[in-house]
Amino acid sequence: MENLSYLWIVPFAPLIAAIITGLLGYKLLREPLSGIVAVIGVAIAAVASVSGFIHVMQTGGHYDLKLFTWMPLGNYEISVSILWDPLSALMSCVVTVISTFIFIFATGYMRGDESYPRFFTYLSMFVFMMLMLTLSDNLVQLFFGWEGVGLMSYLLIGYFHFKKSAANAAFESFIVNRVGDWSFLIGILLAFVTFGTLDYLDIFAKIPEAEGFVITLIALLLFGGAVGKSAQIPLHIWLPNAMEGPTPVSALIHAATMVAAGVYMVARLMPLFASSSVALDVVLYIGTASAFVAATMGLVQNDIKRIIAYSTMSQLGYMFAAEGLGLFGDGMFHLASHATFKALLFLAAGSVLIGIHHILDVWKMGQLRKYMPITAATFLVGALALAGIPPFAGFFSKDPIIEAAFHINWVVWALLWAGAGLTAFYIFRLYFLAFENGDRLDPHVKSHVHESPPNMTVPLIVLATGAVVLGFFREFFLNFLRPSLDPRVMSEDFVPEKTKILMEEGLSRAHHVHVPEDAVHFLIESLTSPLGILALLTALGGIFFAYIVYQKKVISYEWLGETFKPLYKLFYNRWYFDNIYYAIFVYGYYKFSVFLWKLGDRFIIDGIVDGSAKVSLAAGGALRLTQSGRIAAYVLQMSIGILVFLSIFLIVK
Amino acid sequence: MIPYEYYIALSGLLMVLGLIGIIIRRNIIAMLISTELMLNAVNIAFVAFDMKLHDVAGQVFVFFILTIAAAEAAVGLGLIMAIYRLRKDVSVDTLTELKL
Amino acid sequence: MSIIEQLVSAVGVPNFGVLIPEIIVLITAFIVFFEELFSKNRILISATTVIGLLLSLLSIFTIKQGDLTLYGLYVVDGFSLLFKLFLLISTIIIVATYRRYFESKDIYFGEFYYLTLFALLGMMIMVSSPNLFTFYVGLELSSITTYILVGMFKTKNKKLKDFDYKSKEGAFKYLIIGGAGTAVISYAIALLYGASGTFDFMEISRAALNDANIGLIAGMVLLVLGLALKAAAVPFHHWAPDAYEGAPTPITTFMAVAVKIATFALILRVMVEAFPFISKDWALVWSILAALSMTVGNFIALRQKSIKRMLAYSSIAHTGYITAALAAPTGMGFAAFIFYTLVYIFMSIGAFAVLTFLEKTEGWNNTFDDFKGLAKRSPLIAIVMLVFMFSLLGIPPTVGFFGKLGVFLALIGSDIWWLAVVLVVMSIISAGYYLRVVSVMYMYEPVKNISFNINGVEKSILILMAVIVLILGIYPTVFWGISTQMSSLLIAGIGR
Amino acid sequence: MELTQIAFWTFSTLAVLSAIGTIFFRNLVYTVLSLISTLIMVSGLFFTMGAELVGALQLLIYAVAIVVFYVLVISTVPEFKGKAVDPKYMLLSIPVGFLIFLELAYVSIYGVWQSNTGIFSPEVIEKIGNAKAVGTMLFTKYLFPFEVASLILLVAMIGAIIIGRKEEKQEAQG
Amino acid sequence: MEFQFEPASFPWLTVSIVLPLIAAGILFFLSERFAKPISIVISAIVFVISTWMLFAYDYSHYAIQFYEKYNWIPQFGVSYEVGVDALSLTMFWLTALSFLISFIWSVNIKKRVKEYFIAFLVLEAACIGVFVAWDMVWFYIFWEAMLIPMFLIIGVWGYAERIYAATKFFIYTFFGSLFLLLGVVGMYVYQYFHTGKLSTSYFDLANLGLPFNLEIIFFLLLALGFAIKVPMWPFHTWLPAAHVQAPTAGSVILAAVLLKMGTYGFVRFSLPWFPEASKYFIPVMFTLGVIAIIYTAAMALAQQHIKRIIAYSSVSHMGFVTLGTFALNVEGMNGAIITMISHGLTSAALFLAAGWIYERSHSYMLKDLGGMAKYVPVFATFFMISAMASVGLPGLSGFVGEFLALLGTFKTNVWFAVLAGIALVVGAGYTLRLYHKTMFMEELVDSKIIHKWRNTRDMTASEFLSFLPLIILMFVIGVYPKWWVDLINTTSLSILSKFIGG
Numbered sequence A: 001m002e003n004l005s006y007l008w009i010v011p012f013a014p015l016i017a018a019i020i021t022g023l024l025g026y027k028l029l030r031e032p033l034s035g036i037v038a039v040i041g042v043a044i045a046a047v048a049s050v051s052g053f054i055h056v057m058q059t060g061g062h063y064d065l066k067l068f069t070w071m072p073l074g075n076y077e078i079s080v081s082i083l084w085d086p087l088s089a090l091m092s093c094v095v096t097v098i099s100t101f102i103f104i105f106a107t108g109y110m111r112g113d114e115s116y117p118r119f120f121t122y123l124s125m126f127v128f129m130m131l132m133l134t135l136s137d138n139l140v141q142l143f144f145g146w147e148g149v150g151l152m153s154y155l156l157i158g159y160f161h162f163k164k165s166a167a168n169a170a171f172e173s174f175i176v177n178r179v180g181d182w183s184f185l186i187g188i189l190l191a192f193v194t195f196g197t198l199d200y201l202d203i204f205a206k207i208p209e210a211e212g213f214v215i216t217l218i219a220l221l222l223f224g225g226a227v228g229k230s231a232q233i234p235l236h237i238w239l240p241n242a243m244e245g246p247t248p249v250s251a252l253i254h255a256a257t258m259v260a261a262g263v264y265m266v267a268r269l270m271p272l273f274a275s276s277s278v279a280l281d282v283v284l285y286i287g288t289a290s291a292f293v294a295a296t297m298g299l300v301q302n303d304i305k306r307i308i309a310y311s312t313m314s315q316l317g318y319m320f321a322a323e324g325l326g327l328f329g330d331g332m333f334h335l336a337s338h339a340t341f342k343a344l345l346f347l348a349a350g351s352v353l354i355g356i357h358h359i360l361d362v363w364k365m366g367q368l369r370k371y372m373p374i375t376a377a378t379f380l381v382g383a384l385a386l387a388g389i390p391p392f393a394g395f396f397s398k399d400p401i402i403e404a405a406f407h408i409n410w411v412v413w414a415l416l417w418a419g420a421g422l423t424a425f426y427i428f429r430l431y432f433l434a435f436e437n438g439d440r441l442d443p444h445v446k447s448h449v450h451e452s453p454p455n456m457t458v459p460l461i462v463l464a465t466g467a468v469v470l471g472f473f474r475e476f477f478l479n480f481l482r483p484s485l486d487p488r489v490m491s492e493d494f495v496p497e498k499t500k501i502l503m504e505e506g507l508s509r510a511h512h513v514h515v516p517e518d519a520v521h522f523l524i525e526s527l528t529s530p531l532g533i534l535a536l537l538t539a540l541g542g543i544f545f546a547y548i549v550y551q552k553k554v555i556s557y558e559w560l561g562e563t564f565k566p567l568y569k570l571f572y573n574r575w576y577f578d579n580i581y582y583a584i585f586v587y588g589y590y591k592f593s594v595f596l597w598k599l600g601d602r603f604i605i606d607g608i609v610d611g612s613a614k615v616s617l618a619a620g621g622a623l624r625l626t627q628s629g630r631i632a633a634y635v636l637q638m639s640i641g642i643l644v645f646l647s648i649f650l651i652v653k
Numbered sequence B: 001m002i003p004y005e006y007y008i009a010l011s012g013l014l015m016v017l018g019l020i021g022i023i024i025r026r027n028i029i030a031m032l033i034s035t036e037l038m039l040n041a042v043n044i045a046f047v048a049f050d051m052k053l054h055d056v057a058g059q060v061f062v063f064f065i066l067t068i069a070a071a072e073a074a075v076g077l078g079l080i081m082a083i084y085r086l087r088k089d090v091s092v093d094t095l096t097e098l099k100l
Numbered sequence C: 001m002s003i004i005e006q007l008v009s010a011v012g013v014p015n016f017g018v019l020i021p022e023i024i025v026l027i028t029a030f031i032v033f034f035e036e037l038f039s040k041n042r043i044l045i046s047a048t049t050v051i052g053l054l055l056s057l058l059s060i061f062t063i064k065q066g067d068l069t070l071y072g073l074y075v076v077d078g079f080s081l082l083f084k085l086f087l088l089i090s091t092i093i094i095v096a097t098y099r100r101y102f103e104s105k106d107i108y109f110g111e112f113y114y115l116t117l118f119a120l121l122g123m124m125i126m127v128s129s130p131n132l133f134t135f136y137v138g139l140e141l142s143s144i145t146t147y148i149l150v151g152m153f154k155t156k157n158k159k160l161k162d163f164d165y166k167s168k169e170g171a172f173k174y175l176i177i178g179g180a181g182t183a184v185i186s187y188a189i190a191l192l193y194g195a196s197g198t199f200d201f202m203e204i205s206r207a208a209l210n211d212a213n214i215g216l217i218a219g220m221v222l223l224v225l226g227l228a229l230k231a232a233a234v235p236f237h238h239w240a241p242d243a244y245e246g247a248p249t250p251i252t253t254f255m256a257v258a259v260k261i262a263t264f265a266l267i268l269r270v271m272v273e274a275f276p277f278i279s280k281d282w283a284l285v286w287s288i289l290a291a292l293s294m295t296v297g298n299f300i301a302l303r304q305k306s307i308k309r310m311l312a313y314s315s316i317a318h319t320g321y322i323t324a325a326l327a328a329p330t331g332m333g334f335a336a337f338i339f340y341t342l343v344y345i346f347m348s349i350g351a352f353a354v355l356t357f358l359e360k361t362e363g364w365n366n367t368f369d370d371f372k373g374l375a376k377r378s379p380l381i382a383i384v385m386l387v388f389m390f391s392l393l394g395i396p397p398t399v400g401f402f403g404k405l406g407v408f409l410a411l412i413g414s415d416i417w418w419l420a421v422v423l424v425v426m427s428i429i430s431a432g433y434y435l436r437v438v439s440v441m442y443m444y445e446p447v448k449n450i451s452f453n454i455n456g457v458e459k460s461i462l463i464l465m466a467v468i469v470l471i472l473g474i475y476p477t478v479f480w481g482i483s484t485q486m487s488s489l490l491i492a493g494i495g496r
Numbered sequence D: 001m002e003l004t005q006i007a008f009w010t011f012s013t014l015a016v017l018s019a020i021g022t023i024f025f026r027n028l029v030y031t032v033l034s035l036i037s038t039l040i041m042v043s044g045l046f047f048t049m050g051a052e053l054v055g056a057l058q059l060l061i062y063a064v065a066i067v068v069f070y071v072l073v074i075s076t077v078p079e080f081k082g083k084a085v086d087p088k089y090m091l092l093s094i095p096v097g098f099l100i101f102l103e104l105a106y107v108s109i110y111g112v113w114q115s116n117t118g119i120f121s122p123e124v125i126e127k128i129g130n131a132k133a134v135g136t137m138l139f140t141k142y143l144f145p146f147e148v149a150s151l152i153l154l155v156a157m158i159g160a161i162i163i164g165r166k167e168e169k170q171e172a173q174g
Numbered sequence E: 001m002e003f004q005f006e007p008a009s010f011p012w013l014t015v016s017i018v019l020p021l022i023a024a025g026i027l028f029f030l031s032e033r034f035a036k037p038i039s040i041v042i043s044a045i046v047f048v049i050s051t052w053m054l055f056a057y058d059y060s061h062y063a064i065q066f067y068e069k070y071n072w073i074p075q076f077g078v079s080y081e082v083g084v085d086a087l088s089l090t091m092f093w094l095t096a097l098s099f100l101i102s103f104i105w106s107v108n109i110k111k112r113v114k115e116y117f118i119a120f121l122v123l124e125a126a127c128i129g130v131f132v133a134w135d136m137v138w139f140y141i142f143w144e145a146m147l148i149p150m151f152l153i154i155g156v157w158g159y160a161e162r163i164y165a166a167t168k169f170f171i172y173t174f175f176g177s178l179f180l181l182l183g184v185v186g187m188y189v190y191q192y193f194h195t196g197k198l199s200t201s202y203f204d205l206a207n208l209g210l211p212f213n214l215e216i217i218f219f220l221l222l223a224l225g226f227a228i229k230v231p232m233w234p235f236h237t238w239l240p241a242a243h244v245q246a247p248t249a250g251s252v253i254l255a256a257v258l259l260k261m262g263t264y265g266f267v268r269f270s271l272p273w274f275p276e277a278s279k280y281f282i283p284v285m286f287t288l289g290v291i292a293i294i295y296t297a298a299m300a301l302a303q304q305h306i307k308r309i310i311a312y313s314s315v316s317h318m319g320f321v322t323l324g325t326f327a328l329n330v331e332g333m334n335g336a337i338i339t340m341i342s343h344g345l346t347s348a349a350l351f352l353a354a355g356w357i358y359e360r361s362h363s364y365m366l367k368d369l370g371g372m373a374k375y376v377p378v379f380a381t382f383f384m385i386s387a388m389a390s391v392g393l394p395g396l397s398g399f400v401g402e403f404l405a406l407l408g409t410f411k412t413n414v415w416f417a418v419l420a421g422i423a424l425v426v427g428a429g430y431t432l433r434l435y436h437k438t439m440f441m442e443e444l445v446d447s448k449i450i451h452k453w454r455n456t457r458d459m460t461a462s463e464f465l466s467f468l469p470l471i472i473l474m475f476v477i478g479v480y481p482k483w484w485v486d487l488i489n490t491t492s493l494s495i496l497s498k499f500i501g502g
Helices: A002-059 A086-109 A116-135 A139-160 A164-195 A200-209 A212-229 A238-244 A247-256 A258-268 A270-274 A277-299 A304-325 A328-355 A373-387 A393-408 A410-435 A454-485 A497-510 A519-528 A530-551 A557-563 A565-572 A574-624 A631-652 B004-024 B028-053 B057-087 B092-096 C002-011 C016-038 C042-060 C078-096 C098-105 C110-127 C132-150 C158-196 C201-210 C214-230 C239-246 C249-274 C276-301 C307-327 C331-359 C379-393 C399-413 C417-443 C456-474 C477-492 D002-024 D028-049 D052-076 D087-110 D122-128 D130-139 D143-164 D168-173 E012-029 E032-056 E086-108 E113-132 E136-145 E147-157 E162-195 E212-229 E238-245 E248-273 E275-280 E282-301 E306-326 E330-361 E377-391 E397-412 E414-420 E423-439 E447-454 E461-479 E482-495
Strands: A063-073 A076-084 C067-069 C074-076 E005-007 E064-073 E078-084
Touching: A002 A063, A002 A076, A002 A086, A002 A116, A063 A139, A063 E397, A063 E482, A076 A086, A076 A116, A076 A139, A086 A116, A086 A247, A086 A258, A086 A328, A086 A454, A116 A139, A116 A247, A116 A258, A139 A164, A139 A212, A139 A238, A139 A247, A139 A258, A139 E397, A164 A200, A164 A212, A164 A238, A164 E397, A164 E414, A164 E423, A200 A270, A200 A497, A212 A258, A212 A270, A212 A277, A238 A247, A238 A304, A247 A258, A247 A304, A247 A328, A258 A270, A258 A304, A258 A328, A270 A277, A270 A497, A277 A304, A277 A410, A277 A497, A277 A565, A277 A574, A304 A328, A304 A393, A304 A410, A328 A373, A328 A393, A328 A454, A373 A393, A373 A410, A373 A454, A373 A530, A393 A410, A393 A454, A393 A497, A393 A519, A393 A530, A410 A530, A454 A519, A519 A530, A530 A557, A557 A565, A565 A574, A574 C276, A574 C417, A574 E162, A574 E282, A631 B004, A631 B092, A631 C158, A631 C214, A631 C276, A631 D087, B004 B028, B004 C158, B004 D002, B004 D028, B004 D087, B028 B057, B028 B092, B028 C158, B028 D002, B028 D028, B028 D052, B057 B092, B057 C132, B057 C158, B057 D052, B057 D130, B057 D143, B092 C158, C016 C042, C016 C067, C016 C074, C016 C110, C042 C078, C042 C098, C042 C110, C074 C078, C078 C098, C078 C110, C078 C249, C078 C331, C078 C456, C078 C477, C098 C110, C098 C249, C098 C331, C110 C132, C110 C249, C110 D143, C132 C158, C132 C249, C132 D143, C158 C201, C158 C214, C158 C239, C201 C214, C201 C249, C201 C276, C214 C249, C214 C276, C214 D087, C239 C249, C239 C307, C249 C276, C249 C307, C249 C331, C249 C477, C276 C307, C276 C417, C307 C331, C307 C399, C307 C417, C331 C379, C331 C399, C331 C456, C331 C477, C379 C399, C379 C417, C379 C456, C399 C417, C399 C456, C399 C477, C399 E136, C399 E162, C417 E147, C417 E162, C477 E064, D002 D028, D028 D052, D052 D130, D122 D130, D130 D143, E012 E032, E012 E064, E012 E078, E012 E086, E012 E113, E032 E086, E032 E113, E064 E136, E078 E086, E078 E113, E078 E136, E086 E113, E086 E248, E086 E330, E086 E461, E086 E482, E113 E136, E113 E147, E113 E248, E136 E147, E136 E162, E147 E162, E147 E248, E162 E212, E162 E238, E212 E248, E212 E275, E238 E248, E238 E306, E248 E275, E248 E306, E248 E330, E248 E482, E275 E282, E282 E306, E282 E397, E282 E414, E282 E423, E306 E330, E306 E397, E306 E414, E306 E423, E330 E377, E330 E397, E330 E447, E330 E461, E330 E482, E377 E397, E377 E423, E377 E461, E397 E414, E397 E461, E397 E482
Parallel strands: E005 E064
Antiparallel strands: A063 A076, C067 C074, E064 E078
């Protein structure tokens, strides 16, 4: 453990970078330097976490480094700490490595922005928060990171805060996330009250002592947080709007890392979730529903980033579905590969945007491959990975989930399968519209279109390489994660025997799943088994359909829109989620507040308060009339007084 | 022998008449006269009690009441003269500038 | 013949030694009277008065307590000496405000001084009376003198003709209602005399102990009502606002302070010495009167435009607060009564003195509008007025708080929660108008541009009063000690 | 006995009647005259009770001295125009007054009054005379209040003069 | 309850109370230009004393430390008694800090400078007194005396409807405090009749052993006084009025210090004095607390006036304090106290921000504002941090207290905690709305206003200096709350000793 104590550098290097850029950015560092500082910060973290990764890969086990006590809570002390085990090591590697590339990309992307240092401060700060979340060994630190990334996401979405849409999107993302966090916080409280502790390991040890429904409740409440953070139904509405942020932000936060925090959290608390089959079911259904619904929504969007955003939401649904199925390792592997190819897609989209000066509408692009060949090629790699075409990473991470679902739940499989087909369709719709197809570019723009500079293309190429090769490391990753996610392999001091028995029950659903872990075997099997062929054909079918509609225009998309008008409208309006939420929670609540203010505070309470003042004044005015100035009246009142007082005594005595 | 209680009741009656006088008279001189009536009424009670008690302290008190009645009359009439000089009127209606 | 001789020899020679303060006051009054006749030197007159009062004040300390003199018609106990002391102090301060006010208004002059002294003499007699005789003449001396003082706003200044009339009107109302009150008190005395056969407080109390019949009770009730009239308690208060407003402001001060505290002292002594055994009855009367006074006084005060008249109503309300202590006929209640009465002197003098000093200014009528922006024009006056207002309101660290606290303690100690709650609610109502004074002074811009003519003496009076109010608000211990001691002396009758 | 009863009823009836006159007569002269009548009747009552000194003082001070003031003032002030009494207040005050009277009468009749506690029994009075008895008390035991009473009169006199006198300068100015 | 006393070697507390008073007295006779330096120096001295005491306080055991006692009115058993436990001490420290900040902030005040600083100095003395006095009469004197300067501060240096607001503030709170007085007097009288003891000391009144029905009565009387000061729903309407009209520094004091008096009263008096009644009233207090949180959050959302938004948010936060207090467990109590401190910091910062905005734009209305973030980055950052601390973001001070308070509430009653948790959402809603509409959305704002912002100056030195400590402390508490929890833990245990048997 001693030789791992250097791991504190993992979260704090980005923090230090953030503080340096934050305090000195404007006055001292200015444009290129702030970005370089941030890149160095995150690169140090990446190097450190990769070395920690290698360490844990070689020696195994888990390490709980307590940095300092944050707050005592009776007998329990919440501490700031680093839990280094395969799961967190993988996650922190994903975060830091992908961040490093995105940071490098961002130095190019953000060139010339007047708030350049601010951007890198936020970004570094985000990485810090994300790592705090990742490396936490207790729920409170997790929550700290959880809210921290929420804040940074908010700030980065609202980075172009002078735009109304950006500010509103940021606002929306924060509030929606907060709804999830409310549930999450209640879950934490319930966990503390139930277990008397918030450290994962202690909770895992105490799971058998708690009642089943409490475990379920805790798991569901915590999952509520994940639903918010990972943009699952019904708290998904913020993610597409979050695309108002700069593209690196979309890549880093809203594709690769933060939104995956929910998935990570469920995996991290796997013993808890696995102990409750109800919780797993809920995770499964929410994930599946999101995967499908998001895919349908993605079909008809016109904004390049939004399309990718819906695909993100959809892919997160796959991850949750995997976890709900009990395939935590597959879920995490999909997380890693998705992080790679989705970052790639976003960065490629960012590169496009730089090239054509931030025109987001795909209908105004076209033939971009001519102008930006590297971008187009890398985008294509990413799209193929996303579509699940072998041998790209997405195939190795996504198809096992779909196939496994077939063995467990038929309905889930159907939805996931359909979603996969839709995914392939819409991402290639995007590809064809933007990079191929006819020439719809604005002539003025066209004259300026050019390939992006190397500091943007190099990350693209690296990530594209990752998207190609990563899938072949499937077995390595699954084995690597096993000490964290498989009860059969977990060490006794990580999760005790009693809890393991509970977990086995929950995970039993995954037992009859037989998907080869070795990538080559999997590739061979899926190309031979009917299920695998079906999946592959579906994906290819989606691509082909996109090709004939948008490239060859054999079928007119107008005709499609007209034919399936109700569906088109439903999808285009995002299943009316936004409208309903807006009507009830935004507009309705605001109106209700105003009404309540006028009725409650203004009319009733202040009515009573000011009313009593008015009544006093009126009483004064009325009593004042007794002082009429006439002696007769005075003496008359006096004699009435005498009469009354005498009567009191005469009647009493 | 008349019971002394009658004298006291009589004194009460005269006093109440004086009180009514103050209330109903519209002439401030008559008002002042009514206060004289009130003060005077008490005298009867004092003397009656004296007779009952076989004492003379009550009669001594009557002396003081007379003094005070005289003093009030003097001051009151002075005020009436001043008021008359300022407003040329002795009706209670003039005495309503201070009010509310 | 023998009876007379017996009588004469039995009464012996009166001990005039105990009358020294009164005699000094009387002599001063006559000196001023003659000075006024032969010289119109105003400074001389006021100096003489103040010196005479100071001498009288000093002489109080030479008197041995516990003397009953003049055939049992005059008592010199700690209680009476205390109140005489405070009467003299307050009169000195008030008299010190006379000269420049009357000069500015161009009114009669010397008469005010000696009439004030006569009134003071009457009050000194009042507080020393162990007997309804002394009580009566003392009360009447001070009352009649006060009627005159109220009506003496007689000026050569044509602009002030209206005030001249108002002063007469106020005096006449005061006279008529006061006269009716005198008649009621006389009748009460008659009933008490008939029911007990005596005028002496102690002997009345003995008679009440033996047989508290309806005659005695009725006498007591009528006496309470008559005294309530003199103390301006509702519903016998009507004279007060009019007379206060009509009177020249220093005289208003004198009425609101000296007359009031003398009346209160008298009330307390009569109640405690003459009717200790029917305390329940008079406590009931006083509690109703107190509740009415607080309510009516505070509510009407809310609607006043003139601060002088507002203070008159506030003074009625304070009658309510003070007499509320009598609703709890216990040592604590009497101590609270004495304490509040004593400290009321300072805040009331202060508040009225501010009006007196400001009224010298041309065109100043003491309305709320006149007070607008006072803090800018004269920060000193504004700050002392603020202190007095908060003290009248009963906000610590001013002494008004301890006055009310004492009353609270007494009421709750006797389980009279209803009156305590009324007091609380009425205190809150009263905030309405006291705060208005503060807000017009501090929170408005001045309307007129007036420069004030306030000299060092006047300033020092104001500062002195404010400082006393504040010091007593922090350290009321001495006053509490005195009040508690006096109340226990009074109950034990040791002073006799 | 017969005589005192007749005297009481006569004097008291007349006193009450003239008191009613006092408060209702419109003409101030009649008012003053009925006041005098009341005062005389009351002094008559005093005499019937044997309080000669007080009765005499009543006649002298009140019926003569004070009433003279009033007459002087009335003669200065012109005749009063308008209603003598205010009907509105009359309606209210007479019932109230009547009730107060009932209460006072109740008190006087049902109250327990002391008797014979003093030393001046009729025999003593007869021996030394009422005037002497009262006078002696006044100048011995009640000397102090007497002196104060004199001050009251002095003050009232001064006050009446100050308030009531005409300001020559003021007139000249006005 | 047993109390231990550790007498002070030097009367630090008395000095802290008297020093501002003396300074105010001297200022009255000095010229205007001395007002600012003297006030700042004096408040700095007091702040240094309080900070020193914070570190010198021995929190390993519960004792009234820095204790001073002098006889005062022996007739009634009143003595001058001051001392601190951790609760008093933190409140004292918060007061000293708030005043120092207010004074630094106020250097650019122009109107009636001398009176302004005199009023604030007097207010400082009274506020400190409230928190350190252990004698009920002294407590009440300070409690009420504070009204006078505050009345003037709102009324003289406030905005258009200042007189209405000042009067409303005064009468409202005066109403409550008189009932408080009634209750205390009632207890004092009870004590006298049942033990024969004349004492107004907190320590004597704490051990009366009242019968249940009297406990209820006295609890209600005291609670009325405290509830108005807190302010609890439905006694809160004075607060928006007062805040809106008060000058910036006045709002800061009002929010940071005055509101704490009510909650301080609940913690200090209601719980230890009336344990049975406190238990009895848990549902009522919880309901009121939750209503305060949710209802006033809705109120805050409905407002256009930025200070009113912050004012309502204060009421909402005080709801957490109420919940934590009446959770009657040590987590809740610690949470309540830390929320008090934290709210002192955040609301002070937010009001400073509101004042800052007004000074530059001369408007408090959201519709006149917007889009400043780009032109005043330092301010925008500070404002954001304050807003986030107010929202309860972990890592900043707000979270610590709210978390503990919610945890305590959760232990006592799950549903109230769940409902109170809604504040997480709605609190974020109104706070961010405030932030957005002032700092963001330049697009929607009139170009004239933007032009003004473009030429405006970011924070001046004095503004920066008064803001900075708040921001630093928000981080200090948020990042290392252990120190604070340790500090107040023994005190919380002692306050709750009648409930949890410690």
